[in-house]
């Protein structure tokens with residue numbers, strides 16, 4: 267006959283073994299989860315689309331006052347307003363690169379882009395959307411001042427937006443949410459611009 | 475360069491509107507050597523005025539000093555439009571680009587089908603003069619080209635250009651970079667004088683091409 271104290275000791279040890287086994291298993295599971303996380307293909311802050319696409323940028327050149335379309339591949343969000351904003355932000359950031367032919371300072375330039383049903387389409391114009399681009403005051407403060415240099419920035423934005431959003435027929439500008447007279451002393455920002463292909467190559471004066 | 479004195483026959487009175495842009499609290503662009511655009515446009519207008527006066531032009535100017543309170547662009551347009559100017563020049567300067575930018579309003583001429591009695595809104599007052607403005611811009615461009623100054627003819631939406639009822643261009647002086655890389659700043663007196671001479675020559679040639687007022691349809 268096994269003494270009573272030995273039976274108690276035996277079952278206590280069995281209980282201890284089971285507890286420790288459970289604790290170890292739990293610990294293993296935790297460690298496994300931690301190690302597996304970096305391989306998780308789900309992005310942390312998931313953009314709506316992580317695949318790149320071809321987009322046409324209408325690039326300005328100060329030396330000859332030209333605007334030339336150029337195709338680039340990069341990722342853009344799908345939601346139209348966010349997409350328009352990211353597109354213009356990307357366009358303006360390319361001008362802060364060292365080799366820029368239309369040098370602008372870097373930094374965030376666009377607060378929002380609103381795409382609205384145009385309430386007052388011009389007589390004879392096809393119905394479409396009005397894009398309202400809300401620029402940051404800091405972008406204007408750092409923009410070089412001059413008729414040509416400011417006009418090129420405006421035309422570059424218009425051409426790029428027109429190519430990506432053919433349904434937009436007119437473009438207006440705000441600065442920090444308010445109407446504003448000029449970009450940096452010259453180009454008119456109170457004007458409603460028609461959304462058109464702004465490709466430009468000024469022709470020299472012609473004799474007759 | 476032909477420096478013959480004005481011909482003996484009486485010249486028709488040709489009024490040139492000169493608008494040295496900016497002024498007062500509006501400094502315009504900050505140019506090299508701590509120079510402000512408002513001061514450069516004024517100095518350049520003074521040069522141009524002297525050359526135009528000697529060629530028999532009558533001038534209307536928006537300022538001949540730096541006022542404490544400057545005219546708004548709307549007031550400048552009113553001066554030009556009330557003065558029945560034959561040609562309007564809005565003067566600017568910048569540190570971007572190369573040579574001289576001759577800018578015409580980006581407005582389009584009014585649709586012929588709309589008829590002549592259509593009221594023209596203030597913001598599109600220039601639209602009826604666009605063909606003449608483009609011809610004036612071309613004439614100035616040719617003259618600058620003859621003076622070996624790089625020139626770019628372009629279009630822009632700009633005040634007071636869009637509000638003027640005369641043939642009108644904006645002239646923006648920018649630095650001159652020669653093909654071998656030498657850079658002449660906008661502050662260079664000789665450079666400014668050469669531009670002023672080319673513009674005066676262009677206006678003289680343009681005046682001679684204008685159909686007399688009575689012969690217009």
Ligand SMILES: [Zn+2]
Nearest residue numbers: 495502566567
């Ligand atoms: Zn200016």
